[in-house]
Amino acid sequence: MKTTEILIAGFGGQGILFSGKFLAYKGLMEDTQVSWLPSYGPEMRGGTANCNVILSDSPVGSPIITAPDVLIAMNLPSLEKYVGAVLPGGQIYVDSSLIDAKVDREDVEVFYIPATQMAKDEGIGSLANMIIVGHLLENHPELSFSGVAEVVEKLVPPKKAALKELNMKALTLGKDYKSN
Amino acid sequence: MAERILMKGNEAIAEAAIRAGCRHYFGYPITPQTEIAAYMAKKMPKIGGVFLQAESEIASINMVYGAAAAGFRVMTSSSSPGISLKAEGLSYIAGSDVPALVVNVQRGGPGLGGIQPSQSDYFQATKGGGHGDYRMIVLAPASVQEMASLTIKGFDLADKYRMTSMILADGTIGQMMEPITFEDTEITTYDKPWALTGTECRRPHNVVNSLYLKPEELERKNFERYEKYAEIEKNEAMWEDYMMDDAEIVVVAFGIASRVAKNAVATARKEGIKAGLIRPITLWPFPNAAFEAAVSARAFISVELSMGQMIEDVRLATKCDKPVTLCNRAGGMIPSPDEVLTAIRTAWKGEAK
Structure with missing residues (x-):
């Protein structure tokens, strides 16, 4: 039984929920079992936001993640809060343009991506989240980059067609980035 | 499909x-x-x-x-x-x-x-x-x-x-x-x-x-x-049985609590504990028949996101002839699978009161 539990955490406004939704839709389109659980309430209006995504080849039990296989940390408080929870052998993706700290663990694989800076440099300021998602899909053994265009097509509403290209650009930047 | x-x-x-x-x-x-x-x-x-x-x-x-x-x-x-x-x-x-x-x-x-x-x-x-x-x-x-x-x-x-x-x-x-x-x-x-x-x-x-x-x-x-x-x-009573065939420790939970409990029951089974889950789908009518069918049960654990409300119906359904314990969080908190697992282990060792 293969189950991948992904915890995405950061500030409200960083697209935390959207990146989770992207991963959930990708799972859906690949016929895996998925669950997506957002934090809701005041944190949606600023403050910390997080999102639990579970991808599995069997029905998902609890949608609440207590020990993630993958942590995406988009700010320092999130990294500090969840770094200890990641399962040994798991992966941590760190937005290193917002987080100076290094992960002090030997038993996990850590990817440092200056995603916010990269997004700014490319003029796609709000898409740091998708750069990290691109990097995750390329580097996680259970996930794959292929098929992202279909997911973008599905998730970006026709009214915002211009965003499709920008999302693809962000995903590709993340895929091609050499973090280590 | x-x-x-x-x-x-x-x-x-x-x-x-x-x-x-x-x-x-x-x-x-x-x-x-x-x-x-x-x-x-x-x-x-x-x-x-x-x-x-x-x-x-x-x-x-x-x-x-x-x-x-x-x-x-x-x-x-x-x-x-x-x-x-x-x-x-x-x-x-x-x-x-x-x-x-x-x-x-x-x-x-x-x-x-x-x-x-x-x-x-x-x-x-x-x-x-x-x-x-x-x-x-x-x-x-x-x-x-x-x-x-x-x-x-x-x-x-x-x-x-x-x-x-x-x-x-x-x-x-x-x-x-x-x-x-x-x-x-x-x-x-x-x-x-x-x-x-x-x-x-x-x-x-x-x-x-x-x-x-x-x-x-x-x-x-x-x-x-x-x-x-x-x-x-x-x-009209409805419920779901999960691993109930030979279950001795029976977890009772509905809604989100049952999802957490299912994880805990699956882990307990891997440890050799004969655990099972009754998930009431109708809360009224309460599925009393599910409890009558749980003949191998020796203890029940009610897992709830409250101070223990359904537990009263569990006690009624089991006619208070087996120990029923509560595993709960309240106020917006959710029990973790580990908390439920701990309750299952305690009951398995016969320490449940």
């Missing part, structure tokens, strides 16, 4: 209601159920239905009462404090024997409480809430798919028995997204000869009313209603 789509639990309720033929929604916004109203606001005008945001919860439940009396499939939704406000209307609807669907996506209480998930309205839903002798059929979905299927079932049972069906969900199931399919669900419709549809001078007037000043008459109404309730207790 029908297409799988990703939906929030709250949206699944709204879509299922529309598919079940509901064209009248009255509500008032409150976290964490507002997506139901938002979905209805978007869809109802396009299909000739009514979406109405009332001035208050009390107004909206009375609009439900009125539309139900007129024979329409009608619903409202709210979260815990809002349901308390609707309690008067729920009692009137029960006293008038009209069908309605009411959704409670629970949050922590009492009072204004918080906005995080909870199951602490179990008593309110299953034991009353409003005044007088009455019951509601209470359905407890544990997945987004069930948010939809139990909504359809809820309308069906409400019409069949002329009473309120309540969907007792929680903030987690309401907010989470899971794949769901809307297969060609059988929608059952019922004749409503009692409804206020206009006599057109061809039949005597129908009266929908909950006022009976003659005690003999009111008593008769109550006895009749309880005969109906007995029928429901006999026929």
Whole structure:
């Protein structure tokens, strides 16, 4: 039984929920079992936001993640809060343009991506989240980059067609980035 | 196979209601159920239905009462404090024997409480809430798919028995997204000869009313209603058994708690502990038969997002002849699989009291 539990955490406004939704839709389109659980309430209006995504080849039990296989940390408080929870052998993706700290663990694989800076440099300021998602899909053994265009097509509403290209650009930047 | 789509639990309720033929929604916004109203606001005008945001919860439940009396499939939704406000209307609807669907996506209480998930309205839903002798059929979905299927079932049972069906969900199931399919669900419709549809001078007037000043008459109404309730207790209880065949430690949980409990039961089995899960799907009628069938059980654990409410029904269902312990979090917190596992291990060692 293969189950991948992904915890995405950061500030409200960083697209935390959207990146989770992207991963959930990708799972859906690949016929895996998925669950997506957002934090809701005041944190949606600023403050910390997080999102639990579970991808599995069997029905998902609890949608609440207590020990993630993958942590995406988009700010320092999130990294500090969840770094200890990641399962040994798991992966941590760190937005290193917002987080100076290094992960002090030997038993996990850590990817440092200056995603916010990269997004700014490319003029796609709000898409740091998708750069990290691109990097995750390329580097996680259970996930794959292929098929992202279909997911973008599905998730970006026709009214915002211009965003499709920008999302693809962000995903590709993340895929091609050499973090280590 | 029908297409799988990703939906929030709250949206699944709204879509299922529309598919079940509901064209009248009255509500008032409150976290964490507002997506139901938002979905209805978007869809109802396009299909000739009514979406109405009332001035208050009390107004909206009375609009439900009125539309139900007129024979329409009608619903409202709210979260815990809002349901308390609707309690008067729920009692009137029960006293008038009209069908309605009411959704409670629970949050922590009492009072204004918080906005995080909870199951602490179990008593309110299953034991009353409003005044007088009455019951509601209470359905407890544990997945987004069930948010939809139990909504359809809820309308069906409400019409069949002329009473309120309540969907007792929680903030987690309401907010989470899971794949769901809307297969060609059988929608059952019922004749409503009692409804206020206009006599057109061809039949005597129908009266929908909950006022009976003659005690003999009111008593008769109550006895009749309880005969109906007995029928429901006999026929409509639903539950899910998980690893119950030889289970000695039986976890009892509904809604989101059952999802957490399932993880814990699976882990316990890997440790060689004979654990199982009874997941009540109807909270009223409570699935007593599930407990009668649990012949190998030596201890029960009620896992709840409350200070222990369902545990009373577990004790009644087991006639207090086995130990029943509580594993709970409250106020918007959710027990972790590890907390449930610890309770299972304790019971397995025979230390449960």
